[in-house]
Amino acid sequence: MLAILDRIALFETLTQEEKLSLTRQGSAFFHAAKGASLLDKDSVHCALYILLAGRVRISSKGDEQGPATHGPGDFVGEQALFFGDDCSYQAHAVEDCILLCIDQRLILNLHWRTKDKIKDQLILALMRKVAAIGCNKEALLAELAEEREKVVRLQQDLLSILQQYPHIRRRIQEGEIAVSYCIQLA
Template identity: 30%
Template structure:
């Protein structure tokens, strides 16, 4: 992963404005998040954002591109994550090592937020991020339930 340092703020805001994850955020909230509490990374195609058992507890929001998620065999993905979706919430919340690996299917830009940065965010922004994580995790539980039901029949 390569840290992206010279992307103008206006360009970063344009990207965030297109994503459903940030729909409930005001322009000034998006700007605060970008300026003070996050980093952008480029993950080149066929490279890992992180690997299973890494001690990386950042939450990643996909701004562009796509990642495959797998546990052991990268040829058998258990899911895909694209623009406006997030990954790494398990390690982010529990402060444990990664339980999966994430491989870029194409060049991918990620917004990374550390647990420490989340605690320093203004309350309104922090609560919106938490709400989005809860919504996303709930959707994933629903998908897993369907998967289990389909494979038990």
């Protein structure tokens, strides 16, 4: 399995030990037959699927002839994985596929540095997707505004929690606990 992870761009910044921790903690291979649904709009899936072989068509609003087809090295499921949101698109196998499935629980149990490396690679990959698709500027700005609102709410929740637990706040300020997002403490 390490040989496979070595070939996936999403994991290129991980050390061999970090890749080994992914294999030890329960990532699994998954087969999807042609026509199979991987993700359904408005359903909750808490896994990241990395396409190793085959093609997957991404569509939204029931559009069966969706605009994007993903191939080996691409991934789906990142939105639900990190935000726990309902899926905003559908993904169907347009041919037999082999995927690597990384469950949300596995990601949550990884060391924070490893999670940050994966998160950074996901962001870079998503930026490349946006550039390749040539997204509608207004739609992209609206989505960005929605995501910013989510981040602001998460920051407010974190600050509220930190006010309730001053000992955790102190440990963060002293560097004993790592916080992967830059949040200015009041």
